[in-house]
Every structure is written in C-alpha cells, then in structure tokens.
Amino acid sequence: MIEVKGVTKKFGRKQVLKGISFTAEKGEITCLIGINGVGKTTIMNAIMALTPINNGQILINGEEIHKGSYEKITFIPDAITMLPQMKISDAMQFMDDFYDCWNQKRADEMLGFFKLDKNERISSLSKGNTAKVNLLLGLAMDVDYVLMDEPFSGIDIFSREQIAEVFTSHLIEDRGVIITTHEINDIEHLIDKAILLNEGVVLKEFNTEEIRENEGKSVIDVMREVYQS
Amino acid sequence: MNIKRYWQSILIIIVILVTISTYYLQSSFASDYLPQFTFTKISGDESHIDGITITADYTEQSLAGMYDRIVIEKDHASFTSDLSFIERLDHYDDRIKNYRKEYRSFMRGKLGIYSFYEDEKSLAYADVKWVYGDYVQPDNGSFVIDVLDKETEQVITSFQYDVPNVEDFHWVSVEDVQLVDRKLNITTRNHPKNYEEEMEIHVYTFDLDNQELISDQELLSIPSTNEGQGWTDVVNLNETDNVEPNNYLVLKKMVMEEVRVPEEEYGEYNERSFYEADEVPYGMEVKENQLFAYNYETNEIEEISLPEELQVLMDAATIRPYNDEIYFITSSEDGLEVTSYHIGSQEIGTKQTFDLAITPELNPFIKINNGKMYVVATNQGDNLQQKETNILVTDIHSGETLYEGKLEIKDPNSNQSDYELYIYEINMKD
Amino acid sequence: MSRYLKLVDFEIKRFLKIYLVLVGVTIVSQLLGVIFTSKNYLNLANEMMYKEMLSKETFLQQYGSFSFLQVTQTTWFVGPIALCIVTLLIYVFFIWYRDWFGKNTFIYRLLMLPTARLNVYLAKATTIFLFVLGLVSIQLILLPIENNILQLIIPTDLRTDLATAEIINSFYYLAILFPYSFTEFLIYYGLGFMAVFVVFTSILFERSFRLKGVVLGVLYGGFSLLILFSPVLIDGLILVNFFYPLEIFLLSCLMAVIVTAMSIWLSNYLLKNKIRV
Numbered sequence: 005m006i007e008v009k010g011v012t013k014k015f016g017r018k019q020v021l022k023g024i025s026f027t028a029e030k031g032e033i034t035c036l037i038g039i040n041g042v043g044k045t046t047i048m049n050a051i052m053a054l055t056p057i058n059n060g061q062i063l064i065n066g067e068e069i070h071k072g073s074y075e076k077i078t079f080i081p082d083a084i085t086m087l088p089q090m091k092i093s094d095a096m097q098f099m100d101d102f103y104d105c106w107n108q109k110r111a112d113e114m115l116g117f118f119k120l121d122k123n124e125r126i127s128s129l130s131k132g133n134t135a136k137v138n139l140l141l142g143l144a145m146d147v148d149y150v151l152m153d154e155p156f157s158g159i160d161i162f163s164r165e166q167i168a169e170v171f172t173s174h175l176i177e178d179r180g181v182i183i184t185t186h187e188i189n190d191i192e193h194l195i196d197k198a199i200l201l202n203e204g205v206v207l208k209e210f211n212t213e214e215i216r217e218n219e220g221k222s223v224i225d226v227m228r229e230v231y232q233s
Numbered sequence: 234m235n236i237k238r239y240w241q242s243i244l245i246i247i248v249i250l251v252t253i254s255t256y257y258l259q260s261s262f263a264s265d266y267l268p269q270f271t272f273t274k275i276s277g278d279e280s281h282i283d284g285i286t287i288t289a290d291y292t293e294q295s296l297a298g299m300y301d302r303i304v305i306e307k308d309h310a311s312f313t314s315d316l317s318f319i320e321r322l323d324h325y326d327d328r329i330k331n332y333r334k335e336y337r338s339f340m341r342g343k344l345g346i347y348s349f350y351e352d353e354k355s356l357a358y359a360d361v362k363w364v365y366g367d368y369v370q371p372d373n374g375s376f377v378i379d380v381l382d383k384e385t386e387q388v389i390t391s392f393q394y395d396v397p398n399v400e401d402f403h404w405v406s407v408e409d410v411q412l413v414d415r416k417l418n419i420t421t422r423n424h425p426k427n428y429e430e431e432m433e434i435h436v437y438t439f440d441l442d443n444q445e446l447i448s449d450q451e452l453l454s455i456p457s458t459n460e461g462q463g464w465t466d467v468v469n470l471n472e473t474d475n476v477e478p479n480n481y482l483v484l485k486k487m488v489m490e491e492v493r494v495p496e497e498e499y500g501e502y503n504e505r506s507f508y509e510a511d512e513v514p515y516g517m518e519v520k521e522n523q524l525f526a527y528n529y530e531t532n533e534i535e536e537i538s539l540p541e542e543l544q545v546l547m548d549a550a551t552i553r554p555y556n557d558e559i560y561f562i563t564s565s566e567d568g569l570e571v572t573s574y575h576i577g578s579q580e581i582g583t584k585q586t587f588d589l590a591i592t593p594e595l596n597p598f599i600k601i602n603n604g605k606m607y608v609v610a611t612n613q614g615d616n617l618q619q620k621e622t623n624i625l626v627t628d629i630h631s632g633e634t635l636y637e638g639k640l641e642i643k644d645p646n647s648n649q650s651d652y653e654l655y656i657y658e659i660n661m662k663d
Numbered sequence: 664m665s666r667y668l669k670l671v672d673f674e675i676k677r678f679l680k681i682y683l684v685l686v687g688v689t690i691v692s693q694l695l696g697v698i699f700t701s702k703n704y705l706n707l708a709n710e711m712m713y714k715e716m717l718s719k720e721t722f723l724q725q726y727g728s729f730s731f732l733q734v735t736q737t738t739w740f741v742g743p744i745a746l747c748i749v750t751l752l753i754y755v756f757f758i759w760y761r762d763w764f765g766k767n768t769f770i771y772r773l774l775m776l777p778t779a780r781l782n783v784y785l786a787k788a789t790t791i792f793l794f795v796l797g798l799v800s801i802q803l804i805l806l807p808i809e810n811n812i813l814q815l816i817i818p819t820d821l822r823t824d825l826a827t828a829e830i831i832n833s834f835y836y837l838a839i840l841f842p843y844s845f846t847e848f849l850i851y852y853g854l855g856f857m858a859v860f861v862v863f864t865s866i867l868f869e870r871s872f873r874l875k876g877v878v879l880g881v882l883y884g885g886f887s888l889l890i891l892f893s894p895v896l897i898d899g900l901i902l903v904n905f906f907y908p909l910e911i912f913l914l915s916c917l918m919a920v921i922v923t924a925m926s927i928w929l930s931n932y933l934l935k936n937k938i939r940v
Contacts, residue, residue, distance in 0.1 A: 074777040085772040252800035257845040318846040
C-alpha cells in the first residue's frame, strides 16, 4: 500500500499541495484527476523522492522510500527517461544492468506487442512510439507499484488504443497503479479508485465500482458534481 | 559479467596507471643525470672541509638560462629540484632548522637568523614586532625579547618593550643581537620619517633582569641626499647572520659620488653583474671611507684611524672583523694577501700571503669561522675553456694552509664549459 | 559489478566521442607543431649556411641550437592543452546540467536507480578524474614520441637533446601539469579533485534550491576556501609564524580532507533529501 499522509509542498510562496492524503492499494488502479497545475505531477515526484516535501509523510508498504524501494516501485514520467542517442536496445540493456527486477522476457514481449524495432534510436522515434518505449521500460520491471504521469497526453489515437489495451492485460494485473490524467474518458472504465484534486487539496476520494453500483454514477458524473458546485 | 563491454573504461584506467607510474618511477632515477660535484685535494688535510656547505646557483646554457639552487657539501651535492617535497618546504637557514629541532616550542614565531644570539649558556632572540592599524603605516612597534637557558630549556626572560620614539620611524630592523652579562645589545637600522635623514644605526641596550631599556644609542646617522648628489651608506661588516658572540660591531661608512662611466666601459660593467655589499657600486666613486668600531662590552663607539697601507685597501679589499681583529683580504696575481689589524691596540698584526692556483676575476668568497679562514675563488669567464673553483682553508692566526683543493664538476649531459656557478654563501656546520 | 562502477563506465561512454576528439586534436596539433617548428629551423639553418655562407659554429652562436623548448612554446603545442583544460572545466558543470535539460530528463532515471544516489555523484566525479588523468597520460606518452620525431628531423650537431623530465621542468605550464615529484603530483591533483567535489556540491545546492541555491553554492565555495586556507591564514594573521612549514602542510592536508569529506557528506544529504527533478 502507498500511503500519502498530509503532504504539503511550497514552491517559493506558492502552496502547491495543502495537506494531501490518500492511499493506493496493490491490485488497484488509482487515478489522480484534476486540471493541469493542481499538483498531480508534484505528488508523483514526491512519492518517488524526486522533490522534497515540506510536511507530511509518504509510506510504501509501511516504509519511507529508500534505495531498495526503486526495485519495488517505478515511475513513468510524461517524458522518456533515457538518452536520445540510445537505441531502444541500449535503453533495455541499461535497465537490465541496473535493476534486479528487470524482466527481459516481458520487455521482448511488449516490444513485439508495440511492434517496435529495438535498433531504432530514441531520438528518431515518433511521439507515440516514444510513449510506448517509456511505458515498456517501466512495465517490464517486476515491481509492485507503477506510477504513470499522463500516459495518454499528446499522442495519436492508435497509440492510445494500444496503450489502453495494456491496462487490461496481465502486465498490470496484480500491481498497484497510480495514474494521473486530465482527460478521464480514455480510462474511465479501467480505474478502481478516483481521487479528485483541486488547488492542492483532495476534494473527493471514491471507489468507482461502489459509486456506480450504489449511486449509479459514472466518474464523470461525480466530477461534474464536485467541480461545478 | 561481460568484461568486454567495459573495455574502453578499463583501457583508460590501464593507460593512466602505466604512464603515470612509469614517469614518476623514471624521474626518481633522474638524479643520476645531474652534474656531480667533487672536491679534489691539492694539498693539506681534507678533514678541514668536513662541515663546509657552499650554496650556489647552477646554470647550464643548454637549458635556456634556467638555474637551479644547489648546496655543495664535502661528499654530497643536492639540487633544490632534487630534494623531496617535504625537504623543499623547509627552506630555512640550517641553523634555524637546527634550533627548531632542539628548541621546538621556543622557536615558534621566530624567524631570521640575524635576530639570534647563541653562546654556551643561552639562546637569545630579539626582533621588532609591528602592529598595523590601517595596514599602511605601522601604528606601533615593540621589541620582542626572549632568552632561553639552553641547558634547562626554560625561557628565563621574555618581555616586550615599545621602541622608543617609534613614531619617528617608518621601519626599524634588527641587524645583530649580542648578550653581555645579562645586558642585551640590539643593533638596528632605523628609517626615520623626517626628510633630513636617510637612516640611523642604533644600539638598544636592555637590562634583562629588570626588563628595562638602559640606553638607546644612535651610532651613526646618514643624511638624506638628493638625486645626482651621490649618496652615503653604512655597511655592517659583521656578518649579520652571525649568531656567535662578538666583541665589536664594525661599521663602514661610505660617502659616494656619482661618476659617469665612460661609454667604452659599459660592457665591462654589465658583465660584472653582481657585487658584494661592501664593494663599490658601479658608476659611483667613493669620496670618503670611514671605519667605526663599537664595543659591545663598554658600549662605546670610536672611529678607527687606519694606517695608510690599510686605508688604501678600503675599496678593494674584503674586510672581515673577527674577535678583536679586522682582516683585510685582497687577491691579485700574486695571490691572496691577508692583513690583520688589532682594534684595541690600533696596530697591524700579521701579514699572510697565499698562492692561489687561479687568478679570480672577482673577490673570492671569504668566511672566517672558529679561527679558520675559508676562501672560495672562482674563475669562470665566458671565454674560458677551463672553469675553475678553488677552495682554500687557512689558520687565521698562524697563516698555515690547512687545505687547498679544487671543486670539480662532471656533467654527464654537457661539456665542461657549458655551465656557470654563482656562489653566494659559505657556511660551516659544526 | 557494482552499480557505482557501471555508472562510471556509463558516464565515460557518454562523453567518449568528444573526449576522443580532444585526444585526436592534441595528437595531430602537437605532431604538426613539432614537424613545422623543426622544419622551419632546419630551413633557416640551410639558408644561413648555404646562402649566407655562415659556418655552422657562427650559425649556432647567432641562432642557438634547436631544442624541444622551442616546440613547447608554440600554439601548436599549448593550444590543444588549453582546449582540453577548458573543455573539461566546462564539463564539470555540463556533466550535471545535461541530465536536467533537454527533452529527455535523464535525471529521473539516475535518481530512481536502486542504489545510493551518492554513487551517481561519485561516478560523475570519478569520470572527471579519469578524463583529466587520461589526458595527462596521453601527453606523457606524446612527449617522448614528439622528442624522437624532432631528433629525426634535426641533425645531432644542431640540436640540444632534452629528457622528458627536462622538457617538462623547463616549461612553467608543463611543470604544473606534471609536478616534479610524485608527492606533488598527489598534492596538485588531490587539490584539483577536492575542487571538483566542492563545485559538484555547489551545483547540487543550485539544483536543490535553484536561485537561492546559487547564493548557497557560492557561499559554500567561499567557505571551503576559507577552511582550506585556515592554517595559512592563522599563521599569517593571528599566530604569526607560529607553525612550522611541515605543520602548515599537514594541517592544510587535513583541511583538504575535511573539505572533501564535508562536500561528499553534504552532497549525500542534498541528493537524498533536497534534490529536485
């Protein structure tokens, strides 16, 4: 379980996070929803210790993050985290060199699924293919938790479909996923938990299935209620 | 793990390790290529040069005028560049180094061999410490006086005393320190702020028991002169780096007049590019030459009226006071002439003549120490095929030649006349 | 193999192309320099001896014999060394900033490696050290080769032969790169590497606190200098000449170790707790 407890964060005088708390379970897809600039990426960075927080605590399986945690949790930012001059195969080799949890078989499988040529250089990939490689590098790791920042933003419709397919596959299955998005449409039916954010606070945290069954509302219905009131 | 993948990094590391270690291993043998210095005996007993150290600059023409400081001892010569880093750090006078070894805590904060005095019982130190307020002109200066009992290694006297009338001086520097019966004489050269005077020589006498200044004597003062009028200088003939007890302080006052050097002699003057302090600077002619002796025991100064035959030697001779005598040493084709003059009786004492194997171009280097006179004469003009450096050790009282020898230089890299050796110090180790 | 060593290898390969270009430029420029300078002298000698009918002795007296010293003073020789120095100085900064800037933010990857983040810092420092020492070694290998080329071109009686150590010690700038004794080599390069650690830490201050970090970084640099020179300052201003040279030296060494340790410790802290992507 990932626990985010009362996290605050200031950039200069601007308070970006004003006491955020939520949890994300293994085996569930948790979605951070909010318009751009509400601090979704900052939360992701904070979970991965890529930016310091002012107050609060973040626990992964009950522990604060440490070097070993990076074999258990990974983050796929919206830009690729490999050097442009690398070939896809170099990037995979790099992951293999540094991560014990790297699963080469799964990587090859995804390479086939995405129809990528591993001799192509990252700098020459299309936007969609770059996003796919980015996803591949994260998902081919045998980790418990995957954080994804806007995996669908700015890419073509076919790539989006392919990526969405991944979410229903065994690649995600029993992992815990935290995903951020400002366009809920693509993944509304995939997510288990939605967290609605605005101006650095959590407005509402709910289980999508429960709300659908008990109140007959879709995520978008709830969003409409919360954001327009 | 596949080593092949890392071959570039491994190669870089191997290249670094091999090259740098090879270079520094090689250069640790480089001293084999340095010139060798050996003393060759002509006559006498070699034991008399046992403790000699000759400090010189050594230049090879092939190395574009680069020079290296060298210290030559009886059976060993060391180039500064050949010393270890740690040895080079400690580039002080040997005596200071020895004091530091022996009296480690007493020597802290003490530099400058001229500030020391040593006899059988005590080691005394005196210097002027300046306090700067505005970092341009010193605000205040005071004597720092420390005396150590050598046997017990206890500091028996330690005090500071403001320099009297310190506001009158830009600067006061210590030239000699002498201890006579618990009275400390500090000879200083003072530079006054007023425009009438250039410089004053003072002796400050302190009563060590009461830590009091007994007297401040102005021995000599030199008036300011304007440009073109020549100038006056006072030279301390006692070697200022002497730490041993001295009976007399001998001063030479020279009044100089500017003379125009005839153009055809320019070259000659340029060639003689260095001179000893008690020689006449070029382009100047001595108008007046006086000798003064200051008795440290009686604290009295008197002008020495030299007999005519010594008076004429004043310009050319090397003059060395030693105990109660002043030695006048001249070299010519006839050899080395040494005449002694007794200060107390005002009479000429012994006259000695030594044959030198060479005729030196310049006055030889002379050091009188422990009743012996050490003479190093060099002959190394540009056109000479045979460059020579001779060493002579004599008994100052009997005039007996104790040792005569040659300093021979063997350089594996270049021919014999390619070098120049500028000697500027001779010392004796005990 | 440890992740630290893999990181070193990775950092080396990232810069290897530019590095090899530097090495190539140095080799080519210096070899050309030797050939041109020697040929020029030889032409002069021929002209003087055959056209002006000077005897060999008169020529040598007027123009002097040829030695490697005439080569080391040329831009052919010094230029590439200066280029290498400047490039590596810039790379001390670039090795960090390149990971933050540009489309591909590689710093995410580096900070998310399952290893102590300090290893990233140490690997980058090690890479700089290896590049510096590598260039120094290349120069050491080149000198005797260049010396031999000179001897092939210039006849024996017109030249003064110098050993590699003599070439180095007779030229001030080379003598700094290759100090006379191994002890000094360790001191010079030790100080240089300490400086790299200090600059790295200042960079991390900037990367952690951005604009405020620039001020902190500069202050940290000044503070490090103050600590390093504190024995000399104390001996010069407060306890005048109190310390003996060897003591000053040992105290300064101790201070250098302290500054280095402090830099590494602070960097570790910043990377763990304060760094921002």
